[in-house]
Amino acid sequence: MTRTVFEKSDVIPLVTEVFRELGYNGASLSKITARTHLSKGSLYYFFPGGKDQMVDEILTHIDQWFVKNIFEPLEENEPREAIEHMWREIDAYFQSGQRICLIGAFALDGTRDRFATVIRQYFVRWIEALSAALVQTGISKETADQVSEETVAGIQGGLVVSRALNDDSFFERTLARLTQRLSTSLS
């Protein structure tokens, strides 16, 4: 009889995937226990506040990942390099379109209002960080804002349609088009 002992840092990624696949309401406690192999007791040990606390921590966790791996590099590093880095990270993170953006999905859901601040901040910071990097390369603030909005929305749209078609290549093509548009606006 094996007995696995977890810490919270192990649990969050597990629970995240359940919400990503099933959405807020679809991810019932029994579904979560089934897929994580953690009992309700254990789940409530880690998250006394229940599902709301789970989602709160999940969103914070995702946000932190993006801050560290995408936003801060855009804000602090050499801009052209940081932008190339962003494309590689995004493709890897969304697993070429197989993985959706939980924050984007929650934005469409009735879930939005409950977590409005985190959801909003995530997109605001992404767009602003990208725009600031573009300005650094010498293009105008106006163009930079436009291109940034187009890029971030384009990624989200690529995820939606890629999943609707059940075709990863759609996301890949979307990423390729957006990358090219962005580098065109740089030169």
Place this chain on the structure above:
Amino acid sequence: MTRTVFEKSDVIPLVTEVFRELGYNGASLSKITARTHLSKGSLYYFFPGGKDQMVDEILTHIDQWFVKNIFEPLEENEPREAIEHMWREIDAYFQSGQRICLIGAFALDGTRDRFATVIRQYFVRWIEALSAALVQTGISKETADQVSEETVAGIQGGLVVSRALNDDSFFERTLARLTQRLSTSLS
């Protein structure tokens, strides 16, 4: 004591808005009864198959609307005119971003697998109809396909981010950018 009597054609739009706001799992029968002022009994009279039948008919209803108002015009009318017509209809349909695309939202949800065929077909036909119209204007099939994919994904992304930011103007700007891109590729 007023007593309202409905037919199915009255009921579908009402129920649609509940699913649009709350998602498949969020739209419980009690929420639906509360917002439509129809009892469970009446709901099951119209949809004996329960929620699944509701969603089936809702998606078909939405699809038919798009076929009639967007896809067929693109396929049959003068292409430039049909494309301009599409932009106007899309802006009105999504109420400048206040209304989400239910089919897109379901694509992100665990709901996708249950209604995979309708969801897929909707996007396939939209992209193909738009591409065909573009080819009619004389541009190459390759470019037309690219621009069509970019446009349809862009609209979806605009809806996601607009709702995440709780800012209708984001959707309006997205539509404006996409319109311009599209007309640029025409000339």
Place this chain on the structure above:
DNA sequence: GTCTATACAGTGATAGAC
């Protein structure tokens, strides 16, 4: 075509043993 009453499974949450 409307409704209420009812059945019964699944839900989120808690208590307490190990």
Place this chain on the structure above:
DNA sequence: GTCTATCACTGTATAGAC
């Protein structure tokens, strides 16, 4: 930090009166 047992409640669905 793990688990099972149990709670009140909400979920979908059905039956039958009007």
